[in-house]
Amino acid sequence: MTSAVLVQGLYRQPEHFIRVAEGLRAAGVDLVAPELHRGSLTADTAAVQAAVDVLAEPPLVLGHSYGGSVITGLSGVGRLVYLAAFVSDTGESAAGLRGASAELKAAIEPQTDGSTRLDASRAVDALYADRPGRLAAWAAGLLRAQAAGCGRGVPECQSWKHAPSVYVVCTRGRAIAPSLQQVMAARCDSVRESETGHSPFVGQPELVIDLVLELLDAWDAPGWADRGITTTQ
Template sequence: MSDGAAAVFVHGLYHRPEHFAAVAAGLRAEGIAAVVPELHRGSLAADTAAVQAAVDALETPPLLLGHSYGGSVITGVRGARHLVYLAAFVPDVGESAAALGGASPQLRAAIMPTAGPEGTTLLHPGRAAGVLYGDCPGPLAARAVGLLRSQGPGCGRGVPERHSWKRTPSTYVVCARDRAIDPALQRTLATRCTGMREWRTGHSPFVSRPALVVGLVRELIAGVSPRS
């Protein structure tokens, strides 16, 4: 693609941009710019500002994909041509990811406190693979777990200041074998979006099935016009 097509990926809690490396490489090979901002800025507002800066720095409006908590972030960002919610939260006015719920018992059991600042948590390495990467081969899951980082408190309780899905075309991807966020909640949240897909994957298809994510992004970029 040569029209300045771009995609911005917003990772979820505990994750890093490196978790999207295979997806970013696949898109760049096809001429689509791929940007993955680092979150963990201390609050939803700060995370949103970081992603907004990444969007504003691009020459054309990008496709904006948020995974899990990243859905709360992209909800507050202006200037996207299309929004993709990947097993993600789609907050309405006054809602936060925490208030929407849906975290599985397995995910809650995997969260443990760290020796760092009060309220900082980490995912138990022995449990995170099954919860987040249950459909990945062992070595791939182990690498993804090794990339996970600690998470400061409060981001999931943040409430977006604006709600871009109400004015921007959007696609929700339900991960039907998700062991972290209840697929039933995902299907309910999908009704807030313009369209819906359902994949028989776990919580993190950008790790387990990167070609699936690349194909969706390519398809959506080809099918929508830039927005001012």
């Protein structure tokens, strides 16, 4: 397997993955990072499904945060990676799992058109607390408005019940509590722990690059198996 798809969370753009994308493409990975924020979970899932369907082989699909809800609703994937992301079961939504922390809720600013934005300074504390300074400011500056209701969407299927899955718990995350991450991680085949904040692809992209390359290589290895818990620092 040499293909991968990166799926961002709420308020984010594909550009947030730029350093990961550059590293994976340099390693020969056929990579796609679709644009989300199309107004609903259903529309976002359809956009990613279209990207999956045109690839030559079932790809590894990584979803971050809300992106977990998106990848849960996909079909035809080779492998799932949930990076501090929502793993919904039948009838569950991200909002129903009570995922947003107090820090993240405090950063949300309702807009007159019904959309919401994140206050940049508060977003740094919730999303990039382990990466203060220039990188955090850059990432916060990329945040965009989000249409109402996406977090309340329910995936139409549960791909993690059919495709191999890995969950990465970000143990210093402030947007989704590590305790909730652990609950959702128990639904996956394999669990990793990363001593990072909610968005390691911003400040420590090499961790995400190395993980994806490792999983792609492992998939092609004879007698592949990936069970149990390991720790990535």
